[in-house]
Amino acid sequence: MTSTGPDGRAGIDAALVKRLIAAQFPRWADLPVAPVAVDGWDNRTYRLGDDMTVRLPTAAGYVAAVAKENEWLPRLAPQLPVAIPQVLAAGIPGEGYPFPWSVRAWLPGETAVPERIADLPEFARSVAAFLLALQACDTTGGPAGGEHSWFRGCSPRHYADQVYRDLRNLAGHIDTARAAEVWQAALAADWRGRPVWFHGDIAPGNLLVVDGKLSAVIDFGTSGVGDPACDLVIAWTVFHGDSREAFRETVAQDESTWARARGWALWKAMLVLGGALDAGDRPQIEDNMRVIAEVLSDHARR
Structure with a gap:
């Protein structure tokens, strides 16, 4: 179990996200990382460059959703009338963070x-x-x-x-x-x-x-x-x-x-x-x- 970090739960902060990206997806390592303006409780979300987000579950109870969304969002998307999240990459535990996580395309809107x-x-x-x-x-x-x-x-x-x-x-x-x-x-x-x-x-x-x-x-x-x-x-x-x-x-x-x-x-x-x-x-x-x-x-x- 990781400790609570300065920006959220489960030790998640922008520095952790930078380390995870550098270690697992080095092609994006130079992109800036920043918290989103409106975040959730089950997951922390960070902006990655202009076109992507990083989404990390905050506790073990929310981990099952990661694999579920990775598998099913691409199947559901073509059948729906508005956009839903597009998963670009699946991250694994690392850098002291214990859960799977994902990189997604940025969706415009408020x-x-x-x-x-x-x-x-x-x-x-x-x-x-x-x-x-x-x-x-x-x-x-x-x-x-x-x-x-x-x-x-x-x-x-x-x-x-x-x-x-x-x-x-x-x-x-x-x-x-x-x-x-x-x-x-x-x-x-x-x-x-x-x-x-x-x-x-x-x-x-x-x-x-x-x-x-x-x-x-x-x-x-x-x-x-x-x-x-x-x-x-x-x-x-x-x-x-x-x-x-x-x-x-x-x-x-x-x-x-x-x-x-x-x-x-x-x-x-x-x-x-x-x-x-x-x-x-x-x-x-x-x-x-x-x-x-x-x-x-x-x-x-x-």
Whole structure:
């Protein structure tokens, strides 16, 4: 286990990336290395020159995604309507860093925060069209949802213990009786469809926009083959009103899938809300309270 470095977790910093590149891909050794402006938790990403990035998992639990993405991203890319990461090289442990890593082509664009989106209903339709294209991809040999996907693509039942704990802890902060009803409806809506590809983390940080429109989808670390309900959570975290209806209409999922999606959204929002309350993080508290309220309201209308 490596120590925490100055720029991130697992001892990862720009100096380490420079050493890894020099040792394993010397043709790129003279290129500058710099942190990206917006980074993730599961992986650290560094800009390599103008046209590439280096992506390194921060802990052992995220390592399975490296080989999965290396194998499957090239297969999925030709079938999707917007760009996804292109893997250029596969790195191995070295220079004191214990995990496999990868070099990828740089994707232009900015993360899809609302102020960068020109037309939110149209953006919602574009995200839905991407999901439908992903679901139509050939699943032969694809990795079934499980530990590598943090159980996305499986039943939300896997997180039942967390949900029941959060329902107890959040009493007085949210309507726990209605939340429990939403959760039970999610568990009762058993998935009986054919397995399809899912992304597993359709969120603003993994959606890139250029000129206000969806241009790329990144971070397939939680992807796999199984139930696509987890990919619908963006309906409440980002979309609302006309944009939510545009997403719902375009993505065309059945009511059982939406019930499971509400379960996924409720699980994550309650989990984050609990931590935000402990930390006194007002923006996170307000945002996740809003998501929970909208999920409960959506359930009541169905």
